Amino acid sequence: MAQKSASKADSKKSPAKKSAAKNAGPITSPLNDSDSDITGRALQDTLLDLIDLHLVAKQAHWNVVGKFFRDVHLQLDELVTAARGFADDVAERAVTIGVSPDGRASTVAKGSGLPDFPSGWRTDGQVIEAVVGCLGEVIARLRKRIDETDKTDLVSQDLLIAIASDLEKSHWMWQAQLA
Numbered sequence: 001m002a003q004k005s006a007s008k009a010d011s012k013k014s015p016a017k018k019s020a021a022k023n024a025g026p027i028t029s030p031l032n033d034s035d036s037d038i039t040g041r042a043l044q045d046t047l048l049d050l051i052d053l054h055l056v057a058k059q060a061h062w063n064v065v066g067k068f069f070r071d072v073h074l075q076l077d078e079l080v081t082a083a084r085g086f087a088d089d090v091a092e093r094a095v096t097i098g099v100s101p102d103g104r105a106s107t108v109a110k111g112s113g114l115p116d117f118p119s120g121w122r123t124d125g126q127v128i129e130a131v132v133g134c135l136g137e138v139i140a141r142l143r144k145r146i147d148e149t150d151k152t153d154l155v156s157q158d159l160l161i162a163i164a165s166d167l168e169k170s171h172w173m174w175q176a177q178l179a
């Protein structure tokens with residue numbers, strides 16, 4: 001019994017050791033280990049959502065058909081550009097606080113919170129509905145992370161707020177086409 005509780009205590013200690021080792025990497029963090037862990041996770045998870053958003057928007061850009069093809073096709077590329085730019089900002093903020101970002105395809109496939117986007121041709125209406133759904137999900141997840149980073153890193157939180165503000169505006173513009 002005593003041995004069991006000792007090993008439990010050891011395993012409780014290991015995450016702290018792990019995070020200290022992470023912050024002992026080549027880039028120093030302005031944050032303590034705990035704040036860096038929480039903020040780094042928020043940035044990493046946002047990175048995965050944004051990379052997936054860019055991929056979904058490109059998939060839709062290529063596969064959209066219908067009466068409003070041209071408008072939707074072009075609007076999707078605006079979303080691609082925004083998502084790619086924000087992904088870069090978020091990844092580089094993670095680096096700045098000493099956290100190595102992971103934007104590999106396999107990590108995105110496992111960790112993105114976006115709903116699946118179907119393969120094949122999609123009508124303009126189907127694409128607009130899907131984009132509204134994806135943006136709604138990305139925004140809801142971003143808002144949770146804005147709360148989580150409120151006490152850990154206001155600079156990273158500020159970046160997440162700026163991204164949410166832009167994506168919420170985009171969400172409105174996509175929704176307006178469904179009315």
Ligand SMILES: [Fe+2]
Nearest residue numbers: 061062073077
């Ligand atoms: Fe194109």
